[in-house]
Every structure is written in C-alpha cells, then in structure tokens.
Amino acid sequence: MNKVKDYIEANKDRFVKELFELLRIPSISAETAHRPDMQRAAEWLAASLVEAGADRAEVMPTEGNPVVYAEKIIDPKARTVLVYGHYDVMPVDPRGEWRTDPFEPVIAGGRIWGRGADDDKGQLFMHAKAFEAMCATGTLPCNVKFMLEGEEEIGSPSLYGFCARNKKLLKADIILVSDTSMISMQTPSITCGLRGLAYMEVEVTGPNKDLHSGLYGGAVANPANVLARLVASLVDDEGRVTIPGFYDRVRELTPSERKAFNKAPFSLRTYKQALEIGDVAGEAGYTTIERTGVRPSLDVNGIWGGYIGEGTKTVIPSKASAKISMRLVPDQDYREISKLFERHFKAIAPKSVKVRVKSLHGGMPYVAPTDMPAYRAAERAVKETFGKKPLPFYSGGSIPIISGFEQILGVKSLLIGFGLAEDAIHSPNESYGLEQFYRGIETILLFYKYFAE
C-alpha cells in the first residue's frame, strides 16, 4: 500500500487540476441546449480513463446522452468491479445565489466549489484516480469496468436500454457507486437503502386566454388558485399523502427496527440551525431521520403560473403548472404510484378547469444487503481510513437506476459515497472537501484490496 500511497501523494495536485477541467464543462442534462457539452464531457472522460490505464475506453451512443465505457481486464478469473457514476449535473438556477461561477471551479476553505464538485463529477473522479494509482503501481487486484452515464439527473432514461443491450459487456461481481453521502466525517456510513421516486408534472387550464382579473375576478375559476387548492390537498394536516392507495405497499418498520434506526447520531437542534428553520415538519408520529429514511414523501419541486415579473399585472392566468415528486420506500412501485397520482389528481379537479398530468420519470426504492462480500470489504476499508466502523444508512435520496441494475444485470450495487450534507448538492454553491476527495481515493484502494481477497 505504501507504493500506491506515495503515488497519490506525488500526484494529488494534478488530480484536482484534472477534475477542474471536467467541472468546467457545463453538462446539464435537463437543458437540451447543453447537448454538445454532454458529448464533450463524455469524450474528456474516455480520454482520461485511457490515460489512467484502461485497455479500452469508448463513448457509446444511446438514444440520449452517450455512456462512457472503459475496462481493464487483468485476469478473466479475477473478481470484476463495475464502477458506475454520472457526468451530468443539475441545473444551476437560481444562478444569482452562487458566490462563484458554477462552471469555473475554485478552491477555498479546503473545498472545491462548483456545480458537480460532489455530485457526481468529484465522486466519480476519485474512482478514476484510484484506478490510475493502482495501474501505475501494478497493484490492481481486480478487473475493472467503468460505466459513466450522462442522464442520472433526469432519471437515466437511456441507461436501462443500454444495460439490456450490453449485459455481457457489463458482467461484474459488484457495481461500485459513489453518488451518496456519509452522516459525517466523524460518523462514516455506507448507504444501504435508497428511496424510489415518482416525478410528475401537472398543468391546470382555466379560460382559453389570460383574463383581466378585474373584469372576470370572482366569476371564473383561476387556475393558479385551483392549482394551489389541489396541491395543498395532496398532503393532509398530519403530513400524510392523501392519494388513495399511496401507503398500501409501504413496509412499516418493526418497533425494534425503528429503535435501531433511530440510534444514528442526529441533533434536531443542529439540523434546524443549519437550515435556519423555526421547526421541522413532516408525517406525524415519525422522527426526522425516519421521515427521510424510511417514509415516503411528496414535494412541490416547482410551481408557476401568471405574472411573475417585476411589479404588478392584474391577470387571471390561463394556465398554472407544478412539478411534484414523491419519494418512495420499499415496496412502493413508482409506476403504480404515478398512476395513482394521475387518477387522484384528475378526480379532485373541479369542472371549471381542465388538468393534464404527466409522469416525467421514476425509479424503484433499493435495499443493499449488509452481508454481501462487497459490503464487508467496504466496511473494512472505511474503518481503516476513517477510524470507525461505518453505520449502515438509509438515504432519503433516489438513484433510480440502481434498482434497474439489479433487475437488468442481476448485479447488486455498493453505495460507498463520500459526500456530506454541507456539500449542498443540487443547490447553489455546491462544494466537495479536498479531504473527502483524497480520503475517498484511499478508501477505494482499500476496498479493492479487501474485495479481491
């Protein structure tokens, strides 16, 4: 291990310099204007992986953004690790709240600042550099494959088909993913549960054109008022989703499971302080970590309608819309939930408006067993680099494709992420700590060592 550690020490500044090149590419998958940037990021990664030691690396086209595939096969009989990551990033708005340019990364306070610094360019690049270090020092103990996609933030629409078409190519013993967070640097954790996701868009249409709110106000249903009513009614006063059938398949924890679950260190005071909120809010009868870890939820991700510019406009808008997503837990099925949502939303709309409901994307909840060899290897690796045995952690987030991998490829995923809450992924001023980055590389190296044993 000393040889490879020395290699990392000698090259660590270059690693970050290289990562900056990748961070500068504004590969926002949700915005079609960035289509050329997706190709550029993919080509940059393929070249980088060949440079790192891959036998081959390809930018493979899909119906959407390309997938970067690379591999190094040291021995057909050795264990094979398939590294998954994504080079696409979230949109940056509200742009005005960024203290630095989201696509011109800087280092300040021991952290890398920029969109994708953590999610997921920073995290996937740890794998590329750990791989380079093992190749360069002749210490790679497993076959390695990389599959880096460009559509994770929009629900990986093309990756399902890609996996189905490339089952043999993607054959592996474990899928290794760093796209999650730890509880803290002092309380390392490995994610063994992810929530599923059903992401919907609704549109409420009233009159066939915007109307003068004086001439019509009080006599015509205002789509923005109606939308507010419909959205408000989706969650009751107890914080429970009101869609009929929504909770039917939710697996309830046993009292002892709940007790164990709530042992994770958590300070409500610190939580509220960090977010500057007067109080938390959620489903009655559950703790905050239960609410995000093992309970489903419903959130408005965006709402718009009418005049949203400066000053005033006395208008009854013709349309109002919202993006609404639900986080799901085992054994909810996003396809069923999307249908229940659509049926319910249409059923509660008054006759005075028309509604349209669209399912934008979705994914299944995922659970990783803590007794598989990869989990044990990761546990040892984390314990060695962080000085503490990691806790199994149920994240509230979703990586829909993870359950897809299991269904299509029949391979489990190990979610060993090094993010922290303070990284502010999906928010303005995303960052990633240099210590997270370097300690992540170190942990990944040890994972390979123990996984190959």
Add this chain to the structure above:
Amino acid sequence: MNKVKDYIEANKDRFVKELFELLRIPSISAETAHRPDMQRAAEWLAASLVEAGADRAEVMPTEGNPVVYAEKIIDPKARTVLVYGHYDVMPVDPRGEWRTDPFEPVIAGGRIWGRGADDDKGQLFMHAKAFEAMCATGTLPCNVKFMLEGEEEIGSPSLYGFCARNKKLLKADIILVSDTSMISMQTPSITCGLRGLAYMEVEVTGPNKDLHSGLYGGAVANPANVLARLVASLVDDEGRVTIPGFYDRVRELTPSERKAFNKAPFSLRTYKQALEIGDVAGEAGYTTIERTGVRPSLDVNGIWGGYIGEGTKTVIPSKASAKISMRLVPDQDYREISKLFERHFKAIAPKSVKVRVKSLHGGMPYVAPTDMPAYRAAERAVKETFGKKPLPFYSGGSIPIISGFEQILGVKSLLIGFGLAEDAIHSPNESYGLEQFYRGIETILLFYKYFAE
C-alpha cells in the same frame, strides 16, 4: 355636426396611421427597462395634441413617469372637460401566445391588433382626434384639458401627488375617461361603478438554501407546498374570502337592486363558450354578473417557486412567492383590506417557514351618480350613435385613480368607454375594433355638444 363628420370621414385613415405610431412605442410601465419608452410616448402625445389644436401641451415630470398636460381654453366661462387617459400598457407575456408582434400593430378582420390597441392608447386617442375634429371645424363648445399619465397599470403612484400639486391647473366640471368597456355593441352601457383593488405580494421562505428533495423531503417544510396551503385557505369552499373582517364593510344590494342589476343581458352559455370553460366558479349565492360587478374577489395573479425549467430537478426550493390581488366593492377601503390580508397571512403561516407580505398598490371602489349632467349628456350621445339608451353598468375592473380624483380634485369622473370583452385587454392578442374607434369619436363629439348646452 355635418362639417365635423365630414372632417372625420376625410381623415379617418390618417387617424389610425397616427395611432399606429403610438402603439409601436412599447411603453410598459411595470418594466423599468422601458423607462425611455415612457418619455418617448409622452413626447409623442404632447406633439400630437399641439398638432390637434391645443394652445399648449407639456410633458410634466413626476417622481415616476411623466404626465402629458394639454389644454385649449375657448372661454373662461364655458364648461371645462378634463380628459384623462393613460399611455402606459400592460406587459406582454406570455409573448409566445401573440399571433402578431404586440408592438407592430396590424389591421385584420376590421380590428387593430397590438398591445394598447384598446387599453388605453386606442381609447385615449379617440379623444385626441375628436378634439382635433372640433378644433379644425371651429365647433369646440367647451374648454378642454388633457391629463395623460404613464402609470395607470401600476396603480398611478405619481398621479396622486401630481393632482395635489396642480389642483388649479386641473380645475374642471367633469373628468372624461374612456378606459372601460361596454356590454356589447348591441347593448351599449356607461360604467357607473368600479371595483377597488388591493394588490399584495407574499414570499414564503423555508430552509436557507434550495435543498435536495430526496435527502430532506418529508422532514422539512417545503415553501412551495406551504404557499399552496396558505393560498388555498384564503378562499373557502363557498368561494368566500376567509380573511377575518374582509366583508365587514361590503355594501349588500337590496333584493330590488339585485333584481334590477340582473336585468342586464347576459348569457351564461355564451360566456362559458367564449372562455372555453366547463363551468363558472365563484361566491355561492350570487350570479356571474353580481360576482364581478358588486362582490369582492381574491385572485392569484402570479405564483412561482422552485425549478420551472425544462425537465426535472429534485429540489425543495428555499422560497416560493405569489402575487395576490383582491377586488373591492363599496365601502371596502384598500388600505384596511391590505392590512387585514397581511395580518391574516402572517397569522396562518406555520412556524416552519417565514413569510413576508408586501402591499404593491391599491385603490378605492368608485360609484358615478347617474343623475349628474355629464352622465345625462353621455346617455344622449350614446343613444344617438348606438341607437339604444345605454345601461348603467358596474364593471369588475378597477381604476384606482378615479376615486383619487374625487378626493383630491373634488371632480367626478364619467366613464364612457368603448371597449368590448373580445378586445382581450391585459391578454395576448389585444385588439380594438375600427368601428368602436370611429363610433367612439362620434359619441365623444356629441357628448361635448350636449354637455355644453
């Protein structure tokens, strides 16, 4: 009258050509970027009024957009008419829904299409051209003053002060205003009631930054969900505003007043068909024309928060906002209603969020007596040009400055507007019928004749 009618017939095409010049100036008062256009429109109008025959015309500065003042005094002992109008227009969004450029007027189907074609450039220009025709033919029977402002669509913030500073200059027997509509060309009407307006903006803030909806969803109050709940709660299932005290000063019509009021021709079927709505909606127990004419209302004019771009973003927004306005009826006071709104909105907000409430502008309801000389003169003029005695009409709209005129100048206003519902003011594809324009000019000429008698 023949001489002046001949003059109009000989010059009618030029009148429209001149109006097009005014319509081409994008004088949107709500958008500060258009500040230079306000000045341009004012200067154009001053020059046009001098050309039309005014003794003097000035662009008078205010704290905001300038006021165009012009006058022609034929005899200090003659009656004086003060023409009020506004050269500012509404914003044009959603711009994509315009079939033609809002600021490049065209004639099609006997109508002028463009922003301001009716409201209020088309309507105020009828007065300028009627004035020109009377000057050119030596038939002007009254003193005439013009006061054309550039802030009506944002609540006339500077005009109150302007009036207070220029009481002597603005001395008149009646204020003549064409900024309203008729029931139809077959059922002419004169507006004798206007609703008041209280226009508010609310902002709900939750966490101090946008959050990942997976990691936090279900545990943190989402400002967009909370805003929907708060807004939804402002109107109950019976269509009544829930703000305590809101109805305290509302003047209820007597049964016989209601009966008279509902005699105005109105077809619910045509109304619904024109708007393409499945049903009307509003306060239980009132008819559609009562709901807009004599009952107050509450409408969301704009709502926004979170990700409203293409595709998906799994975010809990830090903030969500809405513009909400209330139409008021006698004897509601917009200052009191704005305060009641603010107090109520803050009272119902949960501890998990912070709310800010701002009053953007407001105005009092207005009632014009149908027995004043100017009303009688207008009644005769309309009867002559439309072939039918006009109905007194209660408009749902608001022109806050009208009640201001009465308070500050002590002068009543006569609201003789020639707009129609199909003009779609404040909406995309605003238009004004050429017949409305020409018949309006003719009616105005007759008004002067009868008013001077």
